[in-house]
Amino acid sequence: VTLDTSRRRTRSDGERSRRAILEASARLATVDGLRGLTIGGLAEATGMSKSGLYSHFGSKEVLQLATIEAADAIFQEEVVAPATASGEPMEQIVQLSERYLDYVGSDVFPGGCFFAAASPEVDTHPGRVKDRIAAFQAGWMGLFVGLIARAQANGDIDEREDPTQLGFELNSMLTLANSIYVMFADRSAFDRARRGIRHRLGLEPGSSQRESNRARDRR
Amino acid sequence: VTLDTSRRRTRSDGERSRRAILEASARLATVDGLRGLTIGGLAEATGMSKSGLYSHFGSKEVLQLATIEAADAIFQEEVVAPATASGEPMEQIVQLSERYLDYVGSDVFPGGCFFAAASPEVDTHPGRVKDRIAAFQAGWMGLFVGLIARAQANGDIDEREDPTQLGFELNSMLTLANSIYVMFADRSAFDRARRGIRHRLGLEPGSSQRESNRARDRR
Numbered sequence: 538v539t540l541d542t543s544r545r546r547t548r549s550d551g552e553r554s555r556r557a558i559l560e561a562s563a564r565l566a567t568v569d570g571l572r573g574l575t576i577g578g579l580a581e582a583t584g585m586s587k588s589g590l591y592s593h594f595g596s597k598e599v600l601q602l603a604t605i606e607a608a609d610a611i612f613q614e615e616v617v618a619p620a621t622a623s624g625e626p627m628e629q630i631v632q633l634s635e636r637y638l639d640y641v642g643s644d645v646f647p648g649g650c651f652f653a654a655a656s657p658e659v660d661t662h663p664g665r666v667k668d669r670i671a672a673f674q675a676g677w678m679g680l681f682v683g684l685i686a687r688a689q690a691n692g693d694i695d696e697r698e699d700p701t702q703l704g705f706e707l708n709s710m711l712t713l714a715n716s717i718y719v720m721f722a723d724r725s726a727f728d729r730a731r732r733g734i735r736h737r738l739g740l741e742p743g744s745s746q747r748e749s750n751r752a753r754d755r756r
Numbered sequence: 757v758t759l760d761t762s763r764r765r766t767r768s769d770g771e772r773s774r775r776a777i778l779e780a781s782a783r784l785a786t787v788d789g790l791r792g793l794t795i796g797g798l799a800e801a802t803g804m805s806k807s808g809l810y811s812h813f814g815s816k817e818v819l820q821l822a823t824i825e826a827a828d829a830i831f832q833e834e835v836v837a838p839a840t841a842s843g844e845p846m847e848q849i850v851q852l853s854e855r856y857l858d859y860v861g862s863d864v865f866p867g868g869c870f871f872a873a874a875s876p877e878v879d880t881h882p883g884r885v886k887d888r889i890a891a892f893q894a895g896w897m898g899l900f901v902g903l904i905a906r907a908q909a910n911g912d913i914d915e916r917e918d919p920t921q922l923g924f925e926l927n928s929m930l931t932l933a934n935s936i937y938v939m940f941a942d943r944s945a946f947d948r949a950r951r952g953i954r955h956r957l958g959l960e961p962g963s964s965q966r967e968s969n970r971a972r973d974r975r
Contacts, residue, residue, distance in 0.1 A: 713928035720879040
């Protein structure tokens with residue numbers, strides 16, 4: 538009888554309720570961990586019944602994977618989509634960085650970037666959850682690498698740069714800014730990442746002459 | 757009676773046993789989390805009795821703090837002490853980076869750098885454990901900043917560099933190399949960090965001319 542009731546509620550609540558539950562779950566995961574997620578804990582956080590949540594998700598792994606999908610949807614909406622909607626590749630690289638720092642600093646998740654919080658937790662536990670987080674990280678890095686290659690084709694980044702190397706360096710500054718912000722509530726880390734990224738891309742004020750000198754030096 | 761027995765064992769096992777237990781605990785913490793540490797789990801991992809461990813540590817927080825001290829001692833021995841024992845400040849910066857990457861890549865801990873694993877787990881949980889991890893991170897960053905300032909005084913790093921900014925950039929590459937290695941078992945991340953750090957320090961082959969041009973451009 539309980540199960541039947543939950544199923545009726547599930548259908549009438551529909552996708553909006555599912556998304557609200559999963560967003561709560563994603564927020565919870567950045568505090569207590571993705572492996573710390575339990576249907577009991579989520580029931581407490583959302584006021585839903587455990588039986589209702591079981592009927593939605595069935596197992597902890599299904600809940601974890603659905604939570605990652607919801608977090609990825611938020612990340613795409615907050616960071617990737619607005620940054621890559623338009624503009625030259627070089628501008629998109631800058632916008633990806635800016636949107637990432639905004640997403641961290643506006644506390645979309647209480648534990649900072651969802652994926653930065655989840656990665657070190659799942660990376661020692663092989664399985665579908667780790668694979669899904671790894672796929673996100675590979676995709677995020679690939680986004681930078683692809684845009685860097687396009688910016689090189691446009692002549693905005695030196696063609697002798699290795700896109701994977703440059704993508705690594707840009708991403709490293711975003712990642713450490715996230716960590717410092719969550720640990721120390723220190724927003725100056727965002728400025729450090731911005732400054733480092735703009736410097737690395739040769740975008741500081743008056744940098745075009747420097748860039749051409751650097752390019753000459755590399756020959 | 758059980759407690760008395762453990763106490764006798766504790767005394768006779770002495771510090772060596774304590775250190776062995778805490779090293780096991782630190783390894784366990786990089787897999788299951790510092791917050792996931794339990795006296796029961798540690799008893800299982802070490803073959804010690806729970807009552808013996810209780811007599812050593814008493815509470816979960818005491819165990820966590822003792823585990824962090826043990827991990828810090830390992831970090832100092834593996835990374836900081838050999839890198840800073842001698843040499844010019846610039847060489848010590850390079851050696852700190854090399855020793856860090858060696859410490860990660862030689863799997864001292866199964867989950868990579870102990871502190872990189874622990875930080876995102878504890879950063880949303882105020883308390884003594886978070887404070888201790890934050891103090892480590894501040895000290896690690898401060899080590900770079902101090903060496904950079906000394907390398908500037910020596911004329912090996914441009915005096916117009918902000919040491920905090922440069923320390924942030926170097927540390928970010930080390931940190932992301934750790935994450936990628938643990939997630940993807942990809943050792944090329946170590947080379948990316950090495951290459952990025954040497955580039956940022958102006959240490960690539962033939963870079964001295966480039967450095968002087970850069971310095972000129974900044975004027």
